[in-house]
Amino acid sequence: MVKIDKFSVEGWMDEHENKCQYNxxxxxxxxxxxxxxxELSEAKDKDIFQVSKPLTYGAIRGSAAxxxxxxxxxxxKSASPLPPENILxxxxxxxxxxxxxxxLVGPGDHVICHFPTYQSLYEVPKQLGAEVDLWKAKPESDWIPSIDDLKSLVKPNTKLIVINNPNNPTGAILKKSFLQQIIDVASEHNITILSDEVYRPIFHSITPLxxxxxxxxxxxxxxNVIxxxxxxxxxxxxxxxVGWVATRNPDIVEKIAQARHYTTISVxxxxxxxxxxxxxxxxxHSLLARNIQLAKTNLALLxxxxxxxxxxxxxxxxxxGTTAFVKFHRDGKAVDSxxxxKKLLEKTGVLFVPGSECFGEEFKGYVRIGFVNHTEGVKEGLEKVTQFVRRNIDDVELTE
Known part of the structure; x- marks a missing residue:
């Protein structure tokens, strides 16, 4: 039987997100x-659903549209167009x-994972029997990990380097020249790179210029990039x-397509x-403009x-991205996040995610804040947090 550890962040959200006033x-x-x-579309008269179409499994690998x-x-802006058939x-x-x-991975394989990040990115390879090393980023380096550390983690059996760009929970980004250095390391050792780009393209504080x-x-x-x-x-x-996998390697597409047959068949x-x-x-374009502007407005509040x-x-x-990693402290010591x-939620109805439970024990005092929600709720919620900090932080336990 596969050993499945608690998925901490999803467990926290499952327990609390429908009971809070300010999420x-x-x-x-x-x-x-x-x-x-x-309303955001320039084609408002276009049908979204084809209601006359029979609800079969549909296109197994994904609809053509x-x-x-x-x-x-x-x-x-790519020199080589990506074929639609390279997407599942x-x-x-x-x-x-x-x-x-x-x-792609199993017993006997080694995986390197960018950290901190979403737990499933390193836990799933562990569950599949792979050895996993965490490529750690630190706040004093603006949450950017070291390429030298990456090189030192590579082993003869390293099969996969996993990155998360933009990053959850920190909102940091691995910039263009840094990505090239990762590619240089991977290509030297013929390692596949898996990049979780789920927060792309919410770039609120850097421009394409x-x-x-x-x-x-x-x-x-x-x-060899996914x-x-x-x-x-x-x-x-x-x-x-709805999500997707994309790669320029047709062999990888086929491997993942075969694995996919055992899970969902189709979407x-x-x-x-x-x-x-x-x-x-x-x-x-209108949809992304709406969300990027929301991120900019709310980031200013935060x-x-x-x-x-x-x-x-x-x-x-x-x-x-949509997240920030904020550290709370009192008298020079990190609070128990x-x-x-828990006390913040009880006193104010505001829900944050505790970093030490959901992203790693070393993140003492850290909370993850999702700030690209409706502006009025973010504004009112942060005002409640300020009141809590002023009135109640002395009641919060400190870390040892």
């Missing part, structure tokens, strides 16, 4: 309805990441449960139709919060 833990850009999606739209996005759709990015590991702006690693010329994404985070449509036709409409050229409470918290300001989050 500032949710990592999706504020979700939208079908009606709102249509959806895969074509995704291929177009990945081919932008999945029920969310979590399934995409699972399938990539399931198809910056020379170091990170492209999708899929467009950087290394064949990227995953979804409609949940950057595209504000978590409820349709719901209805979900894929909504996703295809959202990623159509008539809609996607920045003011950190400044106002700088005697009690600190951070490395995020550059992209679980106790902080």
């Amino acid at each position: 500032i833990a949710e990592t999706c850009a504020a979700s939208i309805s079908i009606d709102q999606l249509r 959806l895969r074509t739209n995704l291929a177009r996005l990945y081919s932008a 759709t999945t029920p969310g990015a979590i399934q995409a990441n699972y399938l990539a590991a399931y198809a 910056d020379n170091e702006f990170p492209p999708s690693i899929l467009s950087m010329g290394y064949k 990227v995953t994404g979804s409609m949940s985070k950057a595209y504000a449509l978590a409820g349709i449960r 719901s036709q209805l979900d894929e139709q909504v996703a295809a409409f959202a990623l159509d050229q008539n809609t996607v 920045d003011k919060f950190v400044t106002k409470n700088d005697d009690a918290c600190e951070w490395v300001k995020p550059l992209a 679980v106790d902080f989050c």
